[in-house]
Amino acid sequence: MDQSFLADSGEEIMKTLWPYLRRFWGVEVAAMVATFVYAFANLWQPKLLQGVMNAIIKGNNDAVVRYGVELLLLALLGIIAGVANTIFSARAALNISTKMRSDIYHHVQKFAFADIEKFAASNLVVRMTNDINQVQGMIMQALQIVARVPIMFIGALVLAMMTIPEMWWMVVLMIVIVAIIAWIGLTVLGKKFGQVQGYIDQVNTIARENLMGVRVVKSFNQEANQEKKFAGASDKMTKVSVQIGYIFSMMMPGVFAFANIAIGAAVLIIGHNITDHPAYLAAIASFVGYMMQLFMAIINAGFIATGATRAFVSLGRIGTVLQHQPSMAFKDVPETELSGSIEFNHVTFSYPGDALPTLRDVSFKVEPGEMVGIVGATGAGKSTLAQLIPRLFDPDSGQIKVGGSDVRDVAEATLRDSISMVLQRATLFSGTIAQNLRQGKPNATVADMRWAADVAQSEEFIRRLDNEFDATVEERSANFSGGQKQRLAITRGVIGKPNILIMDDSTSALDARSERLVQEALARELTGTTTVIIAEKISSIIHADQILVMDHGQVVDRGTHEQLVQSSPIYQEIYTTQKAKEGRNA
Numbered sequence: 091m092d093q094s095f096l097a098d099s100g101e102e103i104m105k106t107l108w109p110y111l112r113r114f115w116g117v118e119v120a121a122m123v124a125t126f127v128y129a130f131a132n133l134w135q136p137k138l139l140q141g142v143m144n145a146i147i148k149g150n151n152d153a154v155v156r157y158g159v160e161l162l163l164l165a166l167l168g169i170i171a172g173v174a175n176t177i178f179s180a181r182a183a184l185n186i187s188t189k190m191r192s193d194i195y196h197h198v199q200k201f202a203f204a205d206i207e208k209f210a211a212s213n214l215v216v217r218m219t220n221d222i223n224q225v226q227g228m229i230m231q232a233l234q235i236v237a238r239v240p241i242m243f244i245g246a247l248v249l250a251m252m253t254i255p256e257m258w259w260m261v262v263l264m265i266v267i268v269a270i271i272a273w274i275g276l277t278v279l280g281k282k283f284g285q286v287q288g289y290i291d292q293v294n295t296i297a298r299e300n301l302m303g304v305r306v307v308k309s310f311n312q313e314a315n316q317e318k319k320f321a322g323a324s325d326k327m328t329k330v331s332v333q334i335g336y337i338f339s340m341m342m343p344g345v346f347a348f349a350n351i352a353i354g355a356a357v358l359i360i361g362h363n364i365t366d367h368p369a370y371l372a373a374i375a376s377f378v379g380y381m382m383q384l385f386m387a388i389i390n391a392g393f394i395a396t397g398a399t400r401a402f403v404s405l406g407r408i409g410t411v412l413q414h415q416p417s418m419a420f421k422d423v424p425e426t427e428l429s430g431s432i433e434f435n436h437v438t439f440s441y442p443g444d445a446l447p448t449l450r451d452v453s454f455k456v457e458p459g460e461m462v463g464i465v466g467a468t469g470a471g472k473s474t475l476a477q478l479i480p481r482l483f484d485p486d487s488g489q490i491k492v493g494g495s496d497v498r499d500v501a502e503a504t505l506r507d508s509i510s511m512v513l514q515r516a517t518l519f520s521g522t523i524a525q526n527l528r529q530g531k532p533n534a535t536v537a538d539m540r541w542a543a544d545v546a547q548s549e550e551f552i553r554r555l556d557n558e559f560d561a562t563v564e565e566r567s568a569n570f571s572g573g574q575k576q577r578l579a580i581t582r583g584v585i586g587k588p589n590i591l592i593m594d595d596s597t598s599a600l601d602a603r604s605e606r607l608v609q610e611a612l613a614r615e616l617t618g619t620t621t622v623i624i625a626e627k628i629s630s631i632i633h634a635d636q637i638l639v640m641d642h643g644q645v646v647d648r649g650t651h652e653q654l655v656q657s658s659p660i661y662q663e664i665y666t667t668q669k670a671k672e673g674r675n676a
């Protein structure tokens with residue numbers, strides 16, 4: 091997998107984020123206004139407190155009441171602004187992340203096979219979930235804290251200096267000390283957060299592999315081994331998380347211990363003034379309040395910096411997907427119907443990133459309605475060849491024609507409607523059988539479904555299900571057997587009566603009788619359809635109009651079964667080996 095897209099410049103990151111920020115600017119401005127009000131309310135509180143204390147010292151009851159009411163109102167304003175800020179920030183963050191997620195999803199739908207391979211499917215899922223969550227968290231934090239930090243820092247700094255000007259050096263000294271503690275603590279924490287993220291990925295991978303391959307794990311008695319692997323990663327994660335807890339538990343009291351030292355020092359140095367000027371007591375209280383606000387601003391800045399680094403990495407990863415142009419584009423031409431002829435002219439193909447071609451100089455021709463068999467050793471390139479027909483990949487050189495047209499010149503819908511592909515590993519989607527079948531023909535009626543099920547030999551078992559075609563297909567179609575899944579996939583493949591039907595080892599889980607019945611039904615019901623059958627067993631393609639024999643990415647021989655048995659050494663070898671095996675099994 092290509093990793094070169096992990097690092098991104100600030101400009102790239104802004105390019106990704108800016109359209110989303112602009113789109114939801116209203117709610118973002120509302121969040122910022124609320125944050126300004128909140129900061130103002132907080133900054134004004136120590137001043138009013140000072141006023142109350144002075145009034146008490148002077149015994150001015152009216153002023154005490156007035157300041158007290160003002161203080162209450164200010165606190166109320168602060169609470170309202172804080173709540174409003176949280177609501178607007180959450181709304182903005184959610185709006186942005188939802189739109190981003192749907193944009194990635196729509197964009198990925200346009201990707202060619204090669205693009206999905208480049209990113210790896212599971213990696214794309216992580217980008218749509220985890221990375222988006224990181225960005226969502228950052229936006230929320232940014233709208234809640236980022237605007238507040240400079241206001242609180244500058245405001246508290248100025249007001250602290252104004253409250254007791256001769257203590258300016260104490261303010262500067264404390265800022266330096268707290269900044270150093272926060273910097274050291276957060277640098278260490280940043281690294282630890284990174285480690286925890288790595289362990290979370292490991293734990294997820296092990297759990298997913300283990301659960302998805304649960305049958306293999308159990309049949310090979312691997313439970314203990316898998317548990318050990320899981321426990322190893324999980325223990326490491328716990329250890330680092332505990333370390334993070336320790337650092338946190340030391341950092342915050344550490345900062346506040348310094349704050350208290352500052353208070354102590356302030357009282358010591360200027361405390362003697364209190365007897366002569368009692369107003370000093372109120373000033374000290376106000377000064378201490380501002381110092382606390384100053385420290386919190388520094389710590390918050392540190393937290394944002396730590397969170398932002400991670401979110402920027404995520405934004406970079408999201409941007410790479412959004413800005414990736416699909417490597418293969420279909421022409422914007424009107425949809426047409428293609429006949430079932432297939433022609434390969436000197437086709438050479440390599441998978442993205444591979445140095446050597448998987449298919450080399452492949453040429454052959456198939457007439458509409460023919461049945462073509464493809465045989466060859468495992469890894470010979472049979473599936474690769476089949477994938478080029480519906481243009482899942484483009485060849486490096488050469489030309490592929492379907493219905494007489496170059497596949498690069500027709501609309502995507504034309505190809506998808508004319509060609510249907512059934513794979514060995516049948517992929518069904520959770521929902522109902524009918525929903526899965528309608529992927530093959532959107533407006534399929536129950537009669538269409540019955541006809542297709544009859545061809546694919548799935549009618550019998552579907553009829554025995556409680557809701558027949560409305561029966562549920564669970565996630566990963568776990569409620570069906572391997573053979574039933576294949577039959578359902580064939581049903582979906584034939585329901586649209588395609589002009590070309592490609593079956594890539596898609597009857598491997600069927601018994602010999604069912605396979606024969608499927609083939610007979612295909613020949614009877616889909617007379618005009620060209621059928622391309624990739625088969626392990628020669629018996630599956632023995633009646634084909636022509637058979638392509640593949641070896642190391644090349645079509646080495648072509649002909650009917652009778653011709654190849656006479657002329658093709660590779661075919662002869664496959665055939666005699668299979669016959670000998672059948673003889674032994676009989």
Ligand SMILES: Nc1ncnc2c1ncn2[C@@H]1O[C@H](COP(=O)(O)OP(=O)(O)OP(=O)(O)O)[C@@H](O)[C@H]1O
Pocket residue numbers: 207441444448466467468469470471472473474475
């Ligand atoms: N998506 C892919 N990316 C890179 N290489 C691939 C990919 N799919 C297949 N290959 C490689 O291409 C070669 C041909 O694979 P292909 O699946 O076409 O063979 P096959 O003849 O269908 O084999 P089998 O009978 O085992 O299904 C193999 O060496 C395989 O490793």
